[in-house]
Amino acid sequence: MSNVDNKVIAITGASSGLGEATARLLSLKPPHRLSVRELEVLKLMVEGHSNSEIAAHLYLSRNTVKTHVRGIFNKLGVDHRVQAAVTALRQGIV
Numbered sequence: 001m002s003n004v005d006n007k008v009i010a011i012t013g014a015s016s017g018l019g020e021a022t023a024r025l026l027s028l029k030p031p032h033r034l035s036v037r038e039l040e041v042l043k044l045m046v047e048g049h050s051n052s053e054i055a056a057h058l059y060l061s062r063n064t065v066k067t068h069v070r071g072i073f074n075k076l077g078v079d080h081r082v083q084a085a086v087t088a089l090r091q092g093i094v
Contacts, residue, residue, distance in 0.1 A: 034075055034093070041068040043094045046085045 034042065037058075044054045051065045058065070069081075078084045088094045 034072065038068050038072050038075070039094070041065060042072050042084065042088050045069070045072070045081055046088055046094050 040058060041054055044057060049057065051062050051069065054060070055062045055065045060068075069084075072084055073079065076084055076087045078087055
């Protein structure tokens with residue numbers, strides 16, 4: 001199902017009385033499409049590790065970790081680490 005289909009369902013669902021929360025869930029982006037490395041970084045973020053700790057654990061530079069974190073935020077449609085962690089857990093990504 002495409003993102004356009006999800007939005008159409010969300011709009012029609014909202015007008016048919018499904019409720020705002022259901023309509024919002026249906027309008028979410030399609031599957032996350034995170035890379036393997038982004039998934040590794042996300043898992044460590046969910047566990048509460050800082051960028052420096054993630055960098056040391058994965059043998060990456062802090063700047064590389066920051067780049068992965070930005071990519072995760074963009075793909076999940078979130079603005080900060082807590083939102084990313086909650087979204088990952090709720091969607092069963094990690």
